Amino acid sequence: MARLRSTVDAKGRVVIPAKLRQRYVGPLWITASLEEGYLSCYNEEHFVSVRDELLSYSGTDTDLRRFRLRFVGEALEVNPDAQGRITVSSELWSLIGVSPGDEIYVTDMHRTLEFCQAKRFDDELNETMRVSNIDVSKYEIDL
Structure with missing residues (x-):
């Protein structure tokens, strides 16, 4: 399973798919993703590792x-x-334009779960995310 369509309930809750619950047990951390329009869900070990690495760098760089x-x-x-x-x-939820009752996709990226508004994802898929349009030739991936 890579992607599941789900609905955000009236309390802002979303279900973690049963098949993934062993990897994503609490506490979990939800934050803005590197990908615009997405939220990322980390297990605690992974989040703390990334957070600590980020905090280890000097605070003089504006982008960082x-x-x-x-x-x-x-x-x-x-x-x-x-x-x-x-x-x-x-x-x-507002960072990605989601309100209670909206449909989202929960995508398992094996280190994180990514949440995205379903309509946005479907639109992106139709416009730009076709695998045939993505150039991965610079990576040495044996497909």
Whole structure:
């Protein structure tokens, strides 16, 4: 399973797919993704590793400070409930244009879960994300 369509409920909750719950047990961290229009969900070990690395660099670089502010400053700690649901703040949902009742995609990237508004993803897929349009020739990937 790579991508699941889900609906954000009235409380801002989304279900972590049952097949992924063993990898994504609480606490989890939700924050802005490097990819515009996405939120990323990290398990605690991975989030702490990335956070600590970011914080180890000097704060004199403007871009790094902005990124740290977004990545660390926006991060929200969540714990899945008995049904595997996590509650994401309305502030984080608003970063990607999602409101209660909206459909989203939950995409398993094997180190993170990525949340994206379903309509945005579908539009991107139709316009620019066709695999045939992506040049990976600079990487030595044996497909």
